[in-house]
Amino acid sequence: MTGIVSKTDRSKLQPRREPYWARLLAGGYIGFRKLDSGEGTWISRWRGEDGKQHYRALGHFDEYDEAAKAAREWIAQNQQGASPKTTTVEAACKAYEEALLLDQRRSTAKDVEGRFRRLVYGTAFGRIPLDRLKTTDVRRWLADQIRQDEDSDEEDLRRAKDSANRNLASLKAALNRALSDRLVATDSGWKTVQAFERVSARRKNAFLSMAARHKLLEKCDDDLRLLVKAMLLTGARPGELAMLNASDFDRKFGALTLRGKTGERTVAVSTAAAEFLSELARIRIGNAPLLITSTGGRWNKDSWKKPFKEAVIAAELPPDVVLYALRHTAISEMIMGGMDSFVVARVTGTSVQMIESNYGHLRHDKVRDRLDSVRMF
The missing domain is CATH 3.30.160 (Double Stranded RNA Binding Domain)
Structure with missing residues (x-):
């Protein structure tokens, strides 16, 4: 034959x-x-x-x-004991989600579900069989999450790498679970993929004191000043504020609808923020941008980067202060003011895990101050 x-x-x-x-x-x-x-x-x-x-x-x-x-x-x-059935990266991630739910780790399950939905499910990467997964596949997947362009600054890149590291940790946890379940015989496809180094620590000048905020606002042009105020009053991302329309602010209920990297959310705002947004919305209607540049267009990285740097220099602030520092400052003030981490995460469109890992020390400092005021003997 x-x-x-x-x-x-x-x-x-x-x-x-x-x-x-x-x-x-x-x-x-x-x-x-x-x-x-x-x-x-x-x-x-x-x-x-x-x-x-x-x-x-x-x-x-x-x-x-x-x-x-x-x-x-x-x-x-x-x-060697691996399952002869074909298991894809996506199937392994879904099995990991189910395992977390069975272990009553609902918060973690929700977090990884969001990451996998954005980066694994329905993608070519997710369809790769585990036993064919190569180190280069995972490295390429990790690198694709880092979007760089000529206008990206150091803080943009740091935040992107930090986020990619958390995504990699979730992926490895899912794949390691598949390995322990004998769905694949070896972890050679992902074991040696390393996270980006030295990206977790925020800039030392990310938090602006009250005096620094006032100095910065004084040096901003009128249009930029409104954007800076909006960030401090809401803790929102600059891109989310740039997308705001007049109709996104509900004056009656003092609620703001924001859209961005984590989807859409409608949140309550403070009285001060409501008064500020009401004044902006008063002269704009419908789908008109709520925050605009001096030329009447929407804000974006191209339009805010240079004038913000000029305002920082004019205010004699450290040169590494970036616009995102205003969001960090707002979140820090919320935590130090005693707001619950879940509420802060909901308002600012992030996870409780991120709030606790990056701002938990502020809550501990507050509790320590209160404990120090109590006489024990």
Whole structure:
């Protein structure tokens, strides 16, 4: 019978659905399915200890040796105890979510679900079988999360890398769970992928004192001053404020609808913020931008970066102060004012985990001050 090892032999085969098989080892075979087009695809077969036959589509290979190598690797993984069924990155992530819910870790499950929904589910990366996942696949996935352009500053890049590191940690947790469940035989596809270094610590000048805020506001042009005030009063991201329309502020209920990287949220604002936003909305209607530049357009990174740097220099503030420092300052003031972490996270569109990890020390300092005022003996 004509074999499948050489291209010449394979060219003589008749197209059919049933593969032409060749034995690789005891219980293990490699098959070649000849297509009507004249080309073909490879498949592997392995008989498990339970006596059942398991199959794995290997795809297209030009050479027999390449296909045989892939088949042997799959069979070896099965012999080591890995599941012969194909498990994708997406399936592993969903299984991890379910495991977190079973362990009553609902907050963590919600957090990773959001990350995987944005970066894994429905993507080409998510469809990669675990036993075919390569280090380069994970590194590329990580690098793709870092969006750089000529206008990105150091703080933009730091925040992007910090966020990517948290996404990588969630992915590795899911894949390690799949490894422990024997859905894959090795962690070689992701074990050596390292997180970005020295990106967790915020700039030392990220928090602005009350005096620094006043000096900054004095040096801002009228249009920029309104954007700065909006950030301090809401703690929102600058991009979220740039997208605001007049109709997004509900004067009756003092509520603001924001849209950005975490989706849409409607939150209550302080009395001071409500008065400020009401004044802005008074002269604008419908889909008109609530905050505009001196030329009448919406704000974006291109339009705020240079004038903000000029205002920082004019106010004699440290040169590494960036617009995002205003959000950090607002969140810090909320925490120091005694607001619950869940409420702060909801208002500012972030996670409780992020609030606790980056601002928890402020709450401890507040509690310590109160404890110090209590006489024990």
